[in-house]
Amino acid sequence: MTAAPTATGVRVCALADLLPERGAAALVDGVQVAVFRLLDDTVRAVGQRDPFSGANVMSRGIVGTRQGEPTVASPMYKQVFSLDTGRCLDTLGYEPVGGADPDLPVWRARVVDGDVWLEPTTGEG
């Protein structure tokens, strides 16, 4: 048996509250986060705000892969983002609104004893 990881950061929900291969929004200290449960029951978390529309909708995108990398597509204008790094893989010729960063912020997400915990990353992703 490997040692269970220690719970740090903020608990947002139980893994069972998330649906496989879909996202859900979470409020973390007033910040909106999009949390995704992949088929292998690992979890990814990125910013909920879609840089290309300014709307808080990323959790409602379709989950998929590009060359093996887990992705989510914005439900608004369909830009594809890496769920591992938050990087925008395809801008489809659009510009982010208000000069925002095209990439999504990323949270470190871990499942500990069936609960999902989030920690902000330092942007290195």
Added chain:
Amino acid sequence: MTAQHPRHLVVVGGGMVAQRLVEALRARDEAGTWRVTVLAEEPLAPYDRVALTSYFGARDVSELTLGDPALWEDELVTLHRDRAVTAIDPQRREVTDRLGTVHRYDELVLATGSRAAVPPIPGTDLPGVFVYRTIDDVAALRGWVEGLREDQGRGPRARPLRGAVIGGGLLGLEAAGALTALGAQATVVQFGTHLMDAQIDLGGAQALTRLMNAQGIAVRTSTATTQIRPSRRTRAVGRLDFADGGRLDADVVVLATGVRPRDELARAAGLEVADRGGAVVDLACRTSAPHVWAVGEVACIEGRCLGLVAPGYAMAEVVVDRLLGGDATFPGADTATKLKFHGVDVASFGDAFAASEGAMEVVWADPVGGVYKKLVLSDDARTLLGGVLVGDASAYATLRPLVGTALPAEPGAFLLPEGGGGAPSVELPDDAAVCSCNNVSAGTVRAAVTEQGCTDLAGVKACTRAGTSCGSCLPLVKTIVGTELERAGIAVSTALCEHIALSRAQLFDAVRVADLHTFSEIIERFGTVPAGESGPARGCDICKPVIASILASLGNGHILDGEQATLQDTNDHVLANIQKDGTYSVVPRIPGGEITPEGLVVIGQVAQEFGLYTKITGGQRIDMFGARIEQLPQIWARLVEAGFESGHAYGKSLRTVKSCVGSTWCRYGVQDSVGMAVRLELRYRGLRSPHKIKLGVSGCARECAEARSKDVGVIATEKGWNVYVGGNGGFAPRHAQLLAEDLDDETLVRTIDRFLMYYIRTADWLQRSARWMEEVEGGLDGVRAVIMDDTLGICADLDAAMQAHVDSYTDEWKAVLTDPDKLRRFGSFVNAPDVADPDLAYVAERGQRRPATDAERSAGATLIAGPTLAVRS
């Protein structure tokens, strides 16, 4: 003022060649150095005269529209309809129209065309004798035949109407087809030794005669008509007398003995006119008078007048080039002809009569199958000189551009029927003309791909105009484009994405045949396995919605059942339409646009209670905007309780069936359009498809439901319903095309069933039916053959598939409300399910709320989501 005034071009005549000339000039004269006045005799904008017969069944002139009607709105173009020119004064450079208005010109183009020739025999002026040239001619002929039939219908001795056509050329056969289409018998009376003697040889004509006979059209050759006699009873036309003593009873006669150039204006103005008629022009299309040009059938070029549209177009292009300072000359007439006459192919090209010295003929004839094919070769049997194809002209597109070049395979390979190996594939030389209507070479088509970056047929058509007139070259253009794309390494791949190597249509068939019902099964079976991996990856935002749609079209339960839920786009996932701020709009179904006052009250109450913005949609229902994801189940609980169902506004599926009020209330309506619209909407509700589908039903020919802008348009007639297919509004508007006429209710429904199912099975993802009709095998005729004549033997299958859809329909929203697992998908935040998105902000406008703009947000004059309106100062 230094701005140069544009010079003035006057075009006399408003036919196809005039249209082409103006279109080409406006496309090429970017600096706007010319303004154009077109003086047309007919009261219509230029129309497609070549298609007169093929559109005989339709009464809508807009079917014959040529090019983009916006041409006539161009500020540098003035079209005067119903404005025949009465005189030309080349000295003063003026023309006078029938109203006495004088138009000064810098340059003048005569494009007056031809008139139908009336043979010099007694009786051509009798009632019931017609020519066949204009829409008015066609309308008059139709009116006469329908009038006769009505009189007869009341008479005691109804018999079939007897029609005769004098003239066995192209036009005569077209006219005979028109008569049979009107339900009359037709006999073609040909003075020459065989049909179409200007285009095809005796052997071809024999095959053609057999094919005509099979369609109930009789043919008399080598017969001179001496007189048309009146009936003693009606005083209208009664019979034809022939030089050989024979006679033929006829209730209607069409004269199709050729055309004569309309050169009377040219004669009166003193221009040089050829002995056999036509304004004489040089290879630049200049007449004998300075500043006067002639194009099309009125022009006598290289010693003859040409009665085909392609040389006329070429002349128009020459004049435009000259007007803009170029030095183009007429390239010589391509008199190649291909027509489809009631399903019979006839084509002739190059030296069809083997008139060249030493020419050899290679002939394949199958009298039983009604096929005759002949190639004319040079004396060394290598160079193709021309040919005749009757009954099967599939090799025409390949062969015609090869005239004058070495045949790339044994002649027999091009002549033998399919199954004997089929026509060999041929790489055309760059200078081979692919589209003779618009003079587009194979090289130009290739360049559209390699240099101008076109990646599909539609792009190449727009870029080169290939295939935009008669369309007969489209299969060839498609092949060249495909080959070129492949060569350029541009993926012609029809693969959906990196996960699925099949096209949507292929995947649809594969899933159906393999009887698969879940995403996992499909991806296991058909998913691409990446290099170094043991199994396929789990799809993406491209293939997942396609698979979701296919599973739904094939009837696999609720779209949020099990794994299917993971495949859905957000709209399908929450059964509502996402808006720019991340809220959704809600659209209950209102079948046929018919709603009770009680229903309206409920919608009003729900909108009021949840603070939703309301708007009437183009599809005759009500859209409620600004619903937050967590509000959707509460809103729908109210709507479902009041008897509303999902309107599927969020799905690639049937949207609405728009209707006019029809015979129930309207004093003009001839059928119950609302009743039919409701029936159709309830039948197809929930049907998932490659793209959204819209229908329309109009209760009479006034077409108030705008049905012809829909995927399927139904228009009432006195006898039933006409059904039109492949219409589209939106980005590339397109009128629907007539599929079938005067159907009864049951046949109408069955026809639409099959059309929709055939589309659903074979279209690409996100391909509207209009685009699909352009790409599908055989176009409109092909679709008609498959769904009306069952040429593929799939109609029973299509019928069963639609019946399965109808039988399994349930309301998606009702199912969500009773299923706690599905309701879980509607929380705002997983850790705060009832908290609204704090970033939503609204302001009031015209008594409702709308999302705040960025400026309004920063000014703080906004209202957080809620039912009460803050009043803006």
